Amino acid sequence: MQSLSTRHLLGIKDLTESDIQLILATAKEFKDVINRPIKKVPSLRDITIANVFFENSTRTRLSFELAEKRLSADVVNFSASGSSVKKGETLLDTVNNILAMKVDMIVMRHSSPGAPHYLAKHIPANVVNAGDGTHEHPTQALLDSFSIQQKLGDVAGKRVAIIGDITHSRVALSNIFCLQKQGAEVMVCGPATLIPKHISALGVRVSHDVREALNWCDVANVLRIQLERQQIKYFPSLREYSLYYGISKQMLDELDRSIVLMHPGPINRGVELTSDAADSHHSIILDQVENGVAVRMAVLYLLAQL
Amino acid sequence: MSILLRSAHIIHSESAFNGLTRDVLIENGLIRQIADRIDAPDHAQVVELPNLHLSAGWVDMRVSTGDPGFEQKEDLTSACRAAVAGGFTDIAVLPNTRPVVDSKDTLGYVRRMAEGQPVAVHPIAAITKGAKGEDFTDMIDLHHAGAVAFSDGEHPLQNADLLLKTLQYLRPLGGLLMNRPEETGLTRFGQMHEGVQSTLLGLKGMPAMAEELMVARDLRLLAYVLGEAGTTEADTLPVLHFSCLSTAKSVELIRQAKEQGLPVSCDVAAHQLVFDDTALAGFDTFLKVNPPFRSRADVEALWAGLADGTIDAIVSDHSPQDDESKQVEFDHAEFGMTGLETVFGALMSHNPGLPLGQLIAALTTGPRRVLRLPTATIAEGEPATLTLFDPSGTWTFDRSVSKSKNSPFLGQTLTGRVLGTVRGGKLWR
Numbered sequence: 001m002q003s004l005s006t007r008h009l010l011g012i013k014d015l016t017e018s019d020i021q022l023i024l025a026t027a028k029e030f031k032d033v034i035n036r037p038i039k040k041v042p043s044l045r046d047i048t049i050a051n052v053f054f055e056n057s058t059r060t061r062l063s064f065e066l067a068e069k070r071l072s073a074d075v076v077n078f079s080a081s082g083s084s085v086k087k088g089e090t091l092l093d094t095v096n097n098i099l100a101m102k103v104d105m106i107v108m109r110h111s112s113p114g115a116p117h118y119l120a121k122h123i124p125a126n127v128v129n130a131g132d133g134t135h136e137h138p139t140q141a142l143l144d145s146f147s148i149q150q151k152l153g154d155v156a157g158k159r160v161a162i163i164g165d166i167t168h169s170r171v172a173l174s175n176i177f178c179l180q181k182q183g184a185e186v187m188v189c190g191p192a193t194l195i196p197k198h199i200s201a202l203g204v205r206v207s208h209d210v211r212e213a214l215n216w217c218d219v220a221n222v223l224r225i226q227l228e229r230q231q232i233k234y235f236p237s238l239r240e241y242s243l244y245y246g247i248s249k250q251m252l253d254e255l256d257r258s259i260v261l262m263h264p265g266p267i268n269r270g271v272e273l274t275s276d277a278a279d280s281h282h283s284i285i286l287d288q289v290e291n292g293v294a295v296r297m298a299v300l301y302l303l304a305q306l
Numbered sequence: 307m308s309i310l311l312r313s314a315h316i317i318h319s320e321s322a323f324n325g326l327t328r329d330v331l332i333e334n335g336l337i338r339q340i341a342d343r344i345d346a347p348d349h350a351q352v353v354e355l356p357n358l359h360l361s362a363g364w365v366d367m368r369v370s371t372g373d374p375g376f377e378q379k380e381d382l383t384s385a386c387r388a389a390v391a392g393g394f395t396d397i398a399v400l401p402n403t404r405p406v407v408d409s410k411d412t413l414g415y416v417r418r419m420a421e422g423q424p425v426a427v428h429p430i431a432a433i434t435k436g437a438k439g440e441d442f443t444d445m446i447d448l449h450h451a452g453a454v455a456f457s458d459g460e461h462p463l464q465n466a467d468l469l470l471k472t473l474q475y476l477r478p479l480g481g482l483l484m485n486r487p488e489e490t491g492l493t494r495f496g497q498m499h500e501g502v503q504s505t506l507l508g509l510k511g512m513p514a515m516a517e518e519l520m521v522a523r524d525l526r527l528l529a530y531v532l533g534e535a536g537t538t539e540a541d542t543l544p545v546l547h548f549s550c551l552s553t554a555k556s557v558e559l560i561r562q563a564k565e566q567g568l569p570v571s572c573d574v575a576a577h578q579l580v581f582d583d584t585a586l587a588g589f590d591t592f593l594k595v596n597p598p599f600r601s602r603a604d605v606e607a608l609w610a611g612l613a614d615g616t617i618d619a620i621v622s623d624h625s626p627q628d629d630e631s632k633q634v635e636f637d638h639a640e641f642g643m644t645g646l647e648t649v650f651g652a653l654m655s656h657n658p659g660l661p662l663g664q665l666i667a668a669l670t671t672g673p674r675r676v677l678r679l680p681t682a683t684i685a686e687g688e689p690a691t692l693t694l695f696d697p698s699g700t701w702t703f704d705r706s707v708s709k710s711k712n713s714p715f716l717g718q719t720l721t722g723r724v725l726g727t728v729r730g731g732k733l734w735r
């Protein structure tokens with residue numbers, strides 16, 4: 001049986017193309033599992049996983065938890081609010097305390113880029129990055145690729161436009177790595193202040209015109225405006241953003257061909273997407289959510305085999 | 307008490323013995339004799355080491371000690387111990403202690419603690435109270451109390467008018483203003499050099515431009531000050547010094563300023579001559595420094611700046627940090643690395659071909675001139691302030707004598723070994 005080249009999932013950057021293909025192929029099998037009347041397999045019944053979330057999350061945490069439970073793992077959840085973090089405990093102390101209770105795998109979300117890499121260097125357990133600041137969100141990128149694969153058959157050769165706040169987005173960076181490794185073309189689009197100056201060196205196209213991006217792409221992956229991650233002012237107002245960078249159903253309908261609309265959620269309805277666009281036939285946003293569970297099952301399952 | 311150095315290869319461009327191998331006899335703190343062969347006097351301490359090289363004592367213009375206020379990171383005694391291990395006979399210490407060295411009182415504390423140390427400690431006084439960039443310190447007072455230069459140290463002077471007035475105010479004293487150029491409005495929340503690497507790591511970047519804008523600004527302010535008063539003889543010494551240059555454009559700006567005859571000088575931290583921003587790929591907090599590691603082209607420009615004399619001095623920018631400040635998430639970690647013990651090893655291990663004499667000049671004559679310290683000469687009858695080293699010797703940096711251990715060189719084998727120093731009639735090693 002094939003296995004992953006790494007014992008942690010820290011970022012897509014560190015994965016090989018065959019790692020990605022293995023995860024996506026495994027996810028396909030798990031998607032079948034979760035659509036059966038009995039949605040559960042016993043694969044990880046001897047494994048205990050802690051979901052350690054130092055940043056707010058509903059869907060990612062829920063998705064991981066369901067993935068873990070459907071693999072029959074024992075699950076504990078830790079979130080920063082009301083935790084010892086506020087008392088000044090270090091990240092390593094917090095995690096080592098959890099590990100002392102015989103936990104085998106850590107799924108962590110953290111606001112600091114590189115926090116899971118730091119952890120992986122210092123603890124024996126497998127680490128899964130569930131989002132590290134503005135760096136990577138590997139399972140999101142994997143589920144996005146899986147969703148494109150499911151919808152369009154293949155990722156290779158597709159044109160994907162990532163639209164919105166690229167600077168503060170871990171989803172954008174992981175998607176760029178993931179899509180490029182599979183042979184897709186990537187464009188990023190947004191106000192110039194929300195696009196990293198050096199992003200084109202990564203081999204992506206850059207646009208500041210949302211219509212240009214929509215006309216170019218097969219898939220539009222629209223990102224949430226990360227107001228909570230912007231420590232400084234990057235654009236004047238949400239009103240102006242939605243006027244010039246928001247996507248409506250009408251804009252999608254006016255294109256000369258049909259494109260796929262994605263969003264990692266949660267949507268700011270009326271900001272980056274109008275409601276009619278989000279709920280239109282172009283949108284696979286809820287499929288992404290469903291696929292998220294299958295992809296995370298695949299990741300956890302494959303890491304547990306190592 | 308006498309010390310006899312056997313077969314020492316003398317590296318000192320201003321000495322008649324430069325490039326020669328001689329025995330050197332030191333008695334009562336003075337160089338008594340330099341000759342082909344000297345018979346050891348009774349009770350003389352004889353130093354006979356393979357490939358022994360000798361230069362004037364090395365000067366480190368930029369050291370943070372943490373004393374007073376952060377003694378858990380470094381106190382003056384441990385800093386001096388580290389300085390000796392690194393081959394330094396003189397160090398200039400930054401005012402960013404707690405309290406800040408911004409009064410005769412705090413300056414006096416540093417001077418008292420410096421007494422009897424194996425290294426001469428030259429305190430740098432703050433320009434503004436608390437190094438907050440607001441109200442001036444009593445600079446004439448501090449100058450007379452022994453401040454070797456004025457700087458807000460880790461805090462670049464953001465207010466152009468403050469810098470202008472400081473230059474004007476210090477001028478009649480022949481005082482030196484040191485500024486680390488960084489326009490902090492462009493680097494807020496920044497973690498590393500802005501470039502492809504920062505994009506790949508999702509870390510907020512600090513653009514090279516943030517440094518270059520302030521170099522350009524400060525040079526313009528200096529020209530304004532000089533233009534209004536006319537140049538004087540005192541201006542042959544630098545009146546404005548830029549600390550820790552890190553970008554190619556900064557070097558170029560200072561090269562041009564020197565060509566125009568502006569009395570400016572600058573230094574580079576040894577570690578900037580080694581690492582570029584790709585070193586941060588593993589989020590190693592020991593490599594988080596400010597200014598940050600730039601591109602490879604910048605590193606090459608810094609070496610070129612040393613080669614053509616644009617850069618006057620190499621510093622350690624020794625910034626001790628305890629585990630609590632470094633064993634944390636990257637963006638929570640403090641900036642800085644220790645450097646006193648590894649300057650020479652870092653330089654010799656990564657030297658792209660600069661002649662040894664030029665490197666040594668950036669540790670001796672360069673910083674001495676900038677800081678207005680007495681010239682050190684290797685000649686009979688002169689005070690013996692010397693550094694002993696082996697430029698090709700290898701050693702493993704397995705144990706640091708600094709209180710802090712935040713060095714990326716720990717555990718590494720380096721070329722370029724310090725063998726000891728001579729100062730105050732004593733051999734230190």
